[in-house]
Amino acid sequence: MxxxxxxxxxxxxxxxxxxxxxxxxxxxxxxxxxxxxxxxxxxxxxxxxxxxxxxxxxxxxxxxxxxxxxxxxxxxxxxxxxxxxxxxxxxxxxxxxxxxxxxxxxxxxxxxxxYSTRESHVARDDTLAGSLKTYVERTRGMLTGTLPDTADLATDVFIKFAEGEYREAALSAKAVTTNNAALTRAFSIVAEQATLLDQSLPRPSTYGTFLPGDSDFLAISPPPDAADDNNFDITLDNALLLLFSAAWNGPGKDRVYLQPVLSFAHRLIESD
The missing domain is CATH 1.20.120 (Four Helix Bundle (Hemerythrin (Met), subunit A))
Structure with a gap:
């Protein structure tokens, strides 16, 4: 308060x-x-x-x-x-x-x-709904202890990616290390795939993924028979959603900045 x-x-x-x-x-x-x-x-x-x-x-x-x-x-x-x-x-x-x-x-x-987000009022913070709200609440405890600077970085990367600024998102996410291994991998995945999008490159034969032990942090479970392209896209969606959860569950001030891109987060989790 x-x-x-x-x-x-x-x-x-x-x-x-x-x-x-x-x-x-x-x-x-x-x-x-x-x-x-x-x-x-x-x-x-x-x-x-x-x-x-x-x-x-x-x-x-x-x-x-x-x-x-x-x-x-x-x-x-x-x-x-x-x-x-x-x-x-x-x-x-x-x-x-x-x-x-x-x-x-x-x-x-x-x-x-x-650039200013002052017009987004703090009282509007509690606007999550559906699957996104469920996921953010489910991962809140697992992301406890996320440093404020990490939450700020997650906010910055998510907003830049949501607004199509892939090069800037990749630069911000590159080589980020956190106190949570799954979250660190999420930054790395976004950095890699944002670079590919910025340069209009095809999916590589090998790419960064989450580990089996990260499953509790993921919003979307890929189907067992999913094609490589589908797995590639789901990996990115999961990475972005984990960054969103880290940002939302971090210091309350970051929620204000996420308001304009909430619809993007909802689309990520509801499209799969």
Whole structure:
């Protein structure tokens, strides 16, 4: 309960103020430069440029706190520091500051719609149903002790794969080691098959699988007479579902990020 309240406070109070601070500082810096120019105040133009630097850092911080990293938003402080290091004359600086402020605001809107998950409310966490709910509850005890960082990684990999970002999913899942052997194999399987999907490669003759001792962790039992292609697909589905369960049963904050891809998890377990 305390964790939920803390997350709600962070999402509903802190983040909106930080989002508001991005245009406030960037346009505020431009307004300060206009005042310098209008009243012929002889001050270093870099004072007004600091507004863009601060706004860029805030935007980068907001982007860093999301499971899906917006590289463009994360890199904005670099451009602002270059801007600060080589300031132009005051009139060109005003124009550039205004354009930069507009760009940061557009990036903020883009970030909120494409990368931010704040709009998914914590109260919506309990939305699992059917076979997926049964599986997640069944494996909860077996995944007890999963480290928070591992749950975060599982969340990141599952979301990237669900959204078709196979290369990024493979990179995130590659060489992950956990305190659970079956979960470690799940990361490895997803890394391998995501790479194949990204490069449009056919099924290899040998590929990573779960061990017989991992059967309790699996959501889908392959039919005894299943063809190799079917087993290959079921192995991937089981790996993804195990990552989903690790993410969902981890720290409650990760459930918020999984909300937009719940339908993908349901399709995985219900399609076989």
């Amino acid at each position: 305390n964790e939920t309240k803390s997350l709600e406070k962070h999402g509903d109070t802190i983040t909106p103020w930080m989002e508001l601070a991005v245009p406030l500082f960037s346009f505020g810096g431009a307004a300060l430069a206009i005042i310098f120019w209008k009243f012929n105040i002889l001050l270093d133009i870099r004072i007004s440029l600091l507004g863009c630097v601060i706004a860029s850092c805030i935007l980068a911080y907001l982007a860093w706190n999301q499971p899906r990293k917006d590289i463009v938003a994360l890199s904005t402080p670099i451009y602002s520091l270059v801007f600060l290091a080589s300031p132009p004359d005051i009139l060109p600086a005003i124009i550039l500051e205004l354009l930069y402020a507009v760009s940061l605001t557009i990036l903020l809107v883009r970030f909120k719609h494409r």
